[in-house]
Amino acid sequence: TALHHENARSASDLKVGEEHPTEGKQRLDHGQSEKTKGKIQAVKKEKEKEKIVVKREPIDQTPHLKRPKADPSAPGEGGKGVKLEPLTPEEKSLHAELLKNNSFNAWASSKISLHRSLPDLRHRLCKQKQYFRPLPQSSVIIIFYNEAWSTLLRTVHSVLEATPAELLREVILVDDCSTFAHLQTPLEEYLSDLPQVRLVRSPTRQGLIRARLLGALHARGEVLTFLDSHCECMHGWMEPQLETIARNHSTVPISVLDNILHDTFQYVFIELESIPMGGINFKDLTFAWETIPEHERKRRKSPVDPIRSPTMAGGIFSINKKYFEHLGAYDTGMEVWGGENIEMSFRIWQCGGTIEILPCSHVGHVFRQTSPYSTNDAWKKMVHNTKRMAEVWMDDYKEIYYRRHPEYRKYPIGDLTQRKLLRKALHCRDFSWYLKHVYPSLYVPDIRPMASGQVSHLTSSSACSLPISNDQTGLCLDVIKVGKEPAGVFACHGKGGTQFWELTHAHEVRDKRGEYCLQASWDRSDVITAKCTRTRGDVQPSEEQKWVVKDSGLLYHPQTDRCLDGTESGLSMTDCSTSGSQRWRIENFNP
Ligand code: UD2
Numbered sequence: 145t146a147l148h149h150e151n152a153r154s155a156s157d158l159k160v161g162e163e164h165p166t167e168g169k170q171r172l173d174h175g176q177s178e179k180t181k182g183k184i185q186a187v188k189k190e191k192e193k194e195k196i197v198v199k200r201e202p203i204d205q206t207p208h209l210k211r212p213k214a215d216p217s218a219p220g221e222g223g224k225g226v227k228l229e230p231l232t233p234e235e236k237s238l239h240a241e242l243l244k245n246n247s248f249n250a251w252a253s254s255k256i257s258l259h260r261s262l263p264d265l266r267h268r269l270c271k272q273k274q275y276f277r278p279l280p281q282s283s284v285i286i287i288f289y290n291e292a293w294s295t296l297l298r299t300v301h302s303v304l305e306a307t308p309a310e311l312l313r314e315v316i317l318v319d320d321c322s323t324f325a326h327l328q329t330p331l332e333e334y335l336s337d338l339p340q341v342r343l344v345r346s347p348t349r350q351g352l353i354r355a356r357l358l359g360a361l362h363a364r365g366e367v368l369t370f371l372d373s374h375c376e377c378m379h380g381w382m383e384p385q386l387e388t389i390a391r392n393h394s395t396v397p398i399s400v401l402d403n404i405l406h407d408t409f410q411y412v413f414i415e416l417e418s419i420p421m422g423g424i425n426f427k428d429l430t431f432a433w434e435t436i437p438e439h440e441r442k443r444r445k446s447p448v449d450p451i452r453s454p455t456m457a458g459g460i461f462s463i464n465k466k467y468f469e470h471l472g473a474y475d476t477g478m479e480v481w482g483g484e485n486i487e488m489s490f491r492i493w494q495c496g497g498t499i500e501i502l503p504c505s506h507v508g509h510v511f512r513q514t515s516p517y518s519t520n521d522a523w524k525k526m527v528h529n530t531k532r533m534a535e536v537w538m539d540d541y542k543e544i545y546y547r548r549h550p551e552y553r554k555y556p557i558g559d560l561t562q563r564k565l566l567r568k569a570l571h572c573r574d575f576s577w578y579l580k581h582v583y584p585s586l587y588v589p590d591i592r593p594m595a596s597g598q599v600s601h602l603t604s605s606s607a608c609s610l611p612i613s614n615d616q617t618g619l620c621l622d623v624i625k626v627g628k629e630p631a632g633v634f635a636c637h638g639k640g641g642t643q644f645w646e647l648t649h650a651h652e653v654r655d656k657r658g659e660y661c662l663q664a665s666w667d668r669s670d671v672i673t674a675k676c677t678r679t680r681g682d683v684q685p686s687e688e689q690k691w692v693v694k695d696s697g698l699l700y701h702p703q704t705d706r707c708l709d710g711t712e713s714g715l716s717m718t719d720c721s722t723s724g725s726q727r728w729r730i731e732n733f734n735p
């Protein structure tokens with residue numbers, strides 16, 4: 145379509161992987177004649193002279209607004225938490241109301257200065273690092289829906305007070321049609337004193353995806369930086385992001401997400417050794433924090449080198465504006481909350497970009513006590529978004545998701561033509577490429593396993609009833625808590641969950657997440673679930689986790705030469721026999 149062509153053209157002037165001008169590296173050819181070599185020497189000398197003359201100018205650190213001096217003993221100062229208990233009945237009811245409206249202790253937050261300082265806990269190498277001109281300018285986009293006053297304005301002030309003015313084009317606040325009274329006229333009045341901040345109001349609730357697009361539309365900076373509306377930026381958070389983008393337009397830098405505790409508002413800094421990377425949970429394709437795998441640790445030379453991350457949490461990142469548009473911005477068909485971060489992550493990697501976590505860039509975020517999006521209705525929107533993502537980017541691997549949630553297959557998700565065209569126009573790689581090259585540490589469940597679903601067992605009393613699929617009369621293989629309790633048999637409920645098992649081609653019986661395996665051993669007669677020993681596709685499972693399904697419905701364990709046996713009194717390993725208690729029916733068995 146016209147839009148896509150335009151985007152493609154506007155991005156053609158981007159030189160991906162281009163060297164940053166201030167690096168000042170010269171390339172000289174080798175193997176020339178003596179004469180040209182002499183010339184080159186001369187040129188080299190000239191350049192060296194120039195180098196001495198052309199001094200690199202460091203960035204001026206002065207922010208738009210100076211942080212006012214504060215009493216170090218003031219509540220929350222220096223990132224401390226506040227433990228002020230509400231005392232009077234009025235305070236108590238205010239506290240309860242704020243907690244209900246925000247899912248965090250906005251009462252505690254309101255006691256803390258909007259300008260509170262944070263200790264600079266970054267690594268020594270981060271503090272020593274200097275940044276030089278020219279760096280691009282960023283527009284910081286903060287979208288909000290019914291945000292508390294103090295958290296919203298502390299976010300704004302922390303941007304204005306922790307970012308060098310020459311790097312900050314503007315702050316754009318996008319109101320996603322909030323209903324809170326303090327976000328109407330009082331907000332406008334407050335912001336009228338802050339010329340660097342622009343307020344954009346959406347006349348209807350758009351959801352965070354389209355609200356961000358609205359912000360991007362108004363942005364005039366070369367770079368866009370997205371922030372949630374309850375953040376605090378640490379000194380030096382912006383410079384490494386801009387330097388990363390200046391070096392390579394197709395790198396999307398993300399900050400380390402520090403934790404602002406939802407009850408006390410204590411700022412918890414994530415130390416270098418515990419920085420996690422972004423991953424996914426194959427069960428429902430949601431975001432997951434993961435430890436950084438060995439290969440990535442080895443690839444990095446310095447402790448503060450960027451960490452390549454398969455996905456991003458979604459809230460805090462910067463991106464070159466033209467690259468953002470070139471890459472298809474966001475999927476405008478996504479609603480309210482969720483999934484857009486995974487979609488964007490896959491899109492960036494599959495279409496030639498890179499996601500990097502910058503250990504020198506820290507931003508705190510208030511992780512809510514309870515998610516306001518876990519209601520049935522909000523979850524449906526999240527599934528809608530996730531399906532749109534899976535259908536466009538995951539090829540056959542989307543089957544893994546649908547197999548775990550057959551009911552989602554029917555959810556309508558609207559038209560995907562534009563997004564599929566985008567993938568084509570950008571010549572993006574397959575999902576299998578992404579898994580292999582970007583996320584090799586992920587265990588990928590079989591696209592077509594031998595069997596999946598409930599493993600049911602007819603009780604002796606109902607042995608005469610006809611075997612039916614999705615049996616809800618018998619006993620089902622189940623576990624109260626994977627990895628903790630021994631596996632057992634419970635009444636089949638037909639709802640999946642802990643009664644969902646998958647028989648893999650490597651002969652394991654895996655749980656829904658694909659993380660735990662059914663395990664039996666010589667020294668015990670019960671059966672447990674333990675972390676699967678086969679953590680990647682190309683290794684073999686341990687003998688304790690190998691099972692063979694026999695035609696007669698036996699679940700045979702070759703290592704112990706015994707069979708899985710289930711009666712009303714529980715699950716055990718016994719000598720294989722023709723007994724009905726050893727007969728299992730696995731759903732969708734398709735060897
Ligand atoms: C996380 C991400 C967020 C986004 C989301 C998944 C972080 C720190 N946050 O959000 O950026 O990727 O997961 O979609 O990684 N909002 C609106 N309109 C709405 C709903 C929300 O403007 O209809 C705003 C909200 O005020 C906030 C932002 O969107 O500023 C993210 O929402 P959240 O903070 O409630 O959710 P969170 O932190 O789980």
Ligand code: MN
Pocket residue numbers: 372373374459509510
């Ligand atoms: Mn948030």
